Amino acid sequence: MSFSEDLHAALAQRPRRISPKYFYDDIGSRLFEQICELPEYYPTCTELALLHTHGAEMAACIGPRAQLVEYGAGALRKVRGLLDHMQAPHAFVPVDISGEHLLAACADLQLAYPALAITPVVADFTQPHDLPRRPVGVRRVGFFPGSSIGNFSPAEALSFLNMAAQELRGGGLLIGIDLIKDPAVLHAAYSDAAGVTAAFNLNLLERARRELGAEFDATGFAHSAFYNAPQQRIEMHLMSLRQQVLSLGDQRYEFAAGETLHTENSHKYSVNGFQEQAALAGFSAGPVWTDARGWFALLWLTAPA
Numbered sequence: 001m002s003f004s005e006d007l008h009a010a011l012a013q014r015p016r017r018i019s020p021k022y023f024y025d026d027i028g029s030r031l032f033e034q035i036c037e038l039p040e041y042y043p044t045c046t047e048l049a050l051l052h053t054h055g056a057e058m059a060a061c062i063g064p065r066a067q068l069v070e071y072g073a074g075a076l077r078k079v080r081g082l083l084d085h086m087q088a089p090h091a092f093v094p095v096d097i098s099g100e101h102l103l104a105a106c107a108d109l110q111l112a113y114p115a116l117a118i119t120p121v122v123a124d125f126t127q128p129h130d131l132p133r134r135p136v137g138v139r140r141v142g143f144f145p146g147s148s149i150g151n152f153s154p155a156e157a158l159s160f161l162n163m164a165a166q167e168l169r170g171g172g173l174l175i176g177i178d179l180i181k182d183p184a185v186l187h188a189a190y191s192d193a194a195g196v197t198a199a200f201n202l203n204l205l206e207r208a209r210r211e212l213g214a215e216f217d218a219t220g221f222a223h224s225a226f227y228n229a230p231q232q233r234i235e236m237h238l239m240s241l242r243q244q245v246l247s248l249g250d251q252r253y254e255f256a257a258g259e260t261l262h263t264e265n266s267h268k269y270s271v272n273g274f275q276e277q278a279a280l281a282g283f284s285a286g287p288v289w290t291d292a293r294g295w296f297a298l299l300w301l302t303a304p305a
């Protein structure tokens with residue numbers, strides 16, 4: 001489905017909900033990079049520190065001559081913590097839906113690692129996609145940082161893990177997960193003082209204006225993020241501040257005051273709970289690396305043979 005089809009479907013249903021993958025046009029990808037620099041947004045600095053401290057142990061799990069596939073690769077900052085320690089990597093295959101941004105990040109990475117074979121794949125990893133061939137004797141290993149898995153519903157996460165278990169057969173997956181913690185920490189991280197997360201969220205509507213000619217009053221929508229404790233997830237919404245109409249193509253979508261378009265979930269996990277979910281897809285649990293505060297974890301999962 002295209003952005004237009006998915007947005008029409010999202011606006012026509014109740015409650016209104018759209019995939020967070022539509023945040024990531026070039027502007028959205030840049031805004032996400034700014035989020036990663038925010039003092040409140042602990043996941044990036046915590047995961048980078050884990051990669052910095054334990055990169056050699058993680059690279060040992062990955063093994064020599066690996067084809068490393070990074071899902072939702074973004075700015076390609078984190079993979080450096082692995083590449084610095086990997087033994088004779090066969091190739092690096094970053095996969096991302098945000099093509100322009102991915103290709104620019106690959107050019108920067110190539111300058112830093114001139115000998116590395118980099119084969120970017122611009123694709124939606126929730127849809128069937130092709131990866132470069134894996135020669136005999138080369139292990140394929142996945143890297144899925146940023147707790148992007150948390151953006152999926154539990155059913156979607158399982159279907160991603162099932163896909164990855166097939167794609168990575170005989171190798172493994174190094175995955176970052178955000179751990180359950182004090183909701184005050186989460187609220188600060190997803191509603192930062194500088195308003196960058198708000199701009200990132202609102203960019204979804206701005207993207208609809210730029211690409212699809214959507215018409216709406218931008219001052220009529222506000223960023224809303226809160227922790228849904230029973231579901232163990234942060235929810236992000238675009239909330240209508242008054243009764244208004246958003247026009248898309250020849251459709252007019254009415255919003256009541258307080259009505260929302262649900263734009264993202266970010267699930268929080270326990271290590272055991274996540275390992276149990278991964279086991280349903282055939283992965284077996286390996287080493288786990290967590291920070292001293294127990295806020296974030298990187299997990300090694302061995303893929304089925």
Ligand SMILES: C[S@@+](CC[C@H](N)C(=O)[O-])C[C@H]1O[C@@H](n2cnc3c(N)ncnc32)[C@H](O)[C@@H]1O
Nearest residue numbers: 021024072073074096097098123124125145146
């Ligand atoms: C939360 S950011 C994480 C970026 C980076 N991996 C990190 O840890 O900082 C999510 C990334 O996944 C990409 N992405 C989101 N949904 C995707 C999808 N369905 N298929 C491919 N890439 C996707 C976005 O473009 C973005 O670069």
